[in-house]
Amino acid sequence: MLDLISLRAETPGVQHVVHFNNAGASLMPxxxxxxxxxxxxxxxxxxxxxxxxxxxxxxxxxxxxxxxxxxxxxxxxxxxxxxxxxxxxxxxxxxxxxxxxxxxxxxxxxxxxxxxxxxxxxxxxxxxxxxxxxxxxxxxxxxxxxxxxxxxxxxxxxxxxxxxxxxxxxxxxxxxxxxxxxxxxxxxxxxxxxxxxxxxxxxxxxxxxxxxxxxxxxxxxxxxxxxxxxxxxxxxxxxxxxxxxxxxxxxxxxxxxxxxxxxxxxxxxxxxxxxxxxxxxxxxVGLSAIAERNAELCAKLRSQLIELPGVHLLDEGEQLSSIITLFCEQQAATNLKDILLTEHINTSLSMHGAAIIDYDRKGMKTATLRISPHYFNTEDEINTLVETLKRTLA
Incomplete structure (x- = not known):
């Protein structure tokens, strides 16, 4: 079991942002x-x-x-x-x-x-x-x-x-x-x-x-x-x-x-x-403990994201990583990222030019929203992200 309180106390950035851009650049301890x-x-x-x-x-x-x-x-x-x-x-x-x-x-x-x-x-x-x-x-x-x-x-x-x-x-x-x-x-x-x-x-x-x-x-x-x-x-x-x-x-x-x-x-x-x-x-912290915590967070987040109207996950494979990629029918990924940022929630974009073969076969011609949790994130932060998306799509 990770000591989440201590880990977050050693991460100054969590006082200012909800950081789901760890696949881009994580928050330094x-x-x-x-x-x-x-x-x-x-x-x-x-x-x-x-x-x-x-x-x-x-x-x-x-x-x-x-x-x-x-x-x-x-x-x-x-x-x-x-x-x-x-x-x-x-x-x-x-x-x-x-x-x-x-x-x-x-x-x-x-x-x-x-x-x-x-x-x-x-x-x-x-x-x-x-x-x-x-x-x-x-x-x-x-x-x-x-x-x-x-x-x-x-x-x-x-x-x-x-x-x-x-x-x-x-x-x-x-x-x-x-x-x-x-x-x-x-x-x-x-x-x-x-x-x-x-x-x-x-x-x-x-x-x-x-x-x-x-x-x-x-x-x-x-x-x-x-x-x-x-x-x-x-x-x-x-x-x-x-x-x-x-x-x-x-x-x-x-x-x-x-x-x-x-x-x-x-x-x-x-x-x-x-x-x-x-x-x-x-x-x-322990690499096995990190992997276990990440899997738990991502499973929880994915299960909530697929319930949102018009949201489609592009994730595939027998084992899933801590990188969640989605597109939404109602809002462009660029708009979603900007809206989340106004709420101090960091995400990123996965551009078509970064995955041409994969996105072409999936029929994706535009950017998608990339969400990447890490072990210091909390269930409350996941709920904040999902609720913000839900309000935006409503």
Whole structure:
């Protein structure tokens, strides 16, 4: 049982807003805020380089706490500016040739899909998307068949897509990739902090995430998990700087042996320290307890939303995430979001351009309203949201 009173007491934002935009950027808890501001003050007092030296051990804890989140080691973690930055660094380390196949899904994140298209334009790779099962979510059987027949250079799956409530079967796909020795990239941007994520069970070679969403960390920080297999094969991002490699002679360099070869030298260390605090905070609350609480809140909210006149949920899949996407016959999603905001209720929009394949097959040509509860939300806040929507639709 979570101590909701203490958790909310440590979350200053709940005094001002009802926050259901945790899939966008969650409310930071006070220990995270304090870690960031304390380091900024330290930099102001003694200088940025000097402050980094003073806080060297605390900075290293970013790698330890992130590794603990994913059940790996600190040497397998790289700090990045955001999830998309991490994803691009992973992609750039793969030596694609013309005709290579990237096998992905129809629900992979928009930035990932655009990156695949860019690779196709630049290198002539092929993009293949596995089919979905009727209940929603990618077909593991079709994935297995396509891996067997196509032997893709890369399999890429978004664990929890940005819309439609899906949780993709990344562990089952990872077992197939391991069997065929295919590189496997998992976008866990919306799942880390919301659900337990274990890279040893997923069997991925890369995993990317941001700190600002369900992990409740600061904006401007992300991370990349890199497997021992990738490191042992001397894979590295296309552009390595002096932090990721040592310049040995005029014409040679030596890669950093750990995942730090995927990093740049310059970091916003205040945010690194804040992210480390956020990761420890999630671990202390308990990832299983967070997942259980989120499932309870979302089940309650979904059951009330489907009773509202003209409201249709777009969520599908055998397991549902803490992302609820809906459209309403009477009001455009943009209007609903603005109306809720006037009542200090934060939600967000899921645009057609962020999920073109999924929304086209559902006949959705406009934005939808995205509601993303998290464990610190209350049943009273859910009731406030539903009552506001009910008044608006009436």
């Amino acid at each position: 006070k220990p995270v805020i304090d870690a960031i501001t304390a380091h900024i003050n330290l930099e102001a007092e003694i200088g940025g380089y000097e402050a980094a030296v003073v806080k060297k051990e605390a900075i290293q804890d970013f790698y330890v706490s992130t590794a603990d989140l994913l059940n790996t080691t600190a040497d397998n973690i790289a700090a990045t500016a955001n999830a998309t930055d991490a994803y691009a660094r992973a992609l750039s380390s793969i030596p694609f040739d013309r005709g290579d196949v990237i096998l992905t899904t129809i629900n992979d994140y928009v930035s990932n899909q655009i990156a695949f298209l860019s690779l196709r334009k630049r290198f002539g790779i092929e993009i293949v998307r596995a089919s979905d099962i009727p209940s929603g979510g990618v077909s593991v059987a079709d994935m297995a068949e396509k891996i067997r027949l196509l032997r893709p250079r890369l399999v890429a799956v978004t664990h929890v897509p940005t819309n439609s409530g899906l949780v993709q079967p990344v562990e089952a796909i990872g077992q197939i990739c391991q069997e065929y020795d295919v590189l496997y990239l998992v976008d866990a941007c919306q799942s880390v902090g919301q659900l337990p994520v274990d890279v040893t069970q997923i069997h991925c070679d890369f995993l990317t995430a941001t700190c600002r969403k369900f992990l409740r960390g600061p904006r401007g920080m992300g991370f990349l998990y890199v497997s021992d297999k990738v490191l042992s094969r001397h894979m590295a991002p296309l552009f390595v700087d002096l932090h990721g490699a040592a310049w040995e002679s005029a014409d040679t360099f030596r890669l950093e042996p750990t995942a730090k070869r995927f990093e740049d030298w310059e970091f916003p260390y205040a945010l690194v320290l804040g992210a480390a605090e956020a990761h420890r905070y999630a671990l202390n």
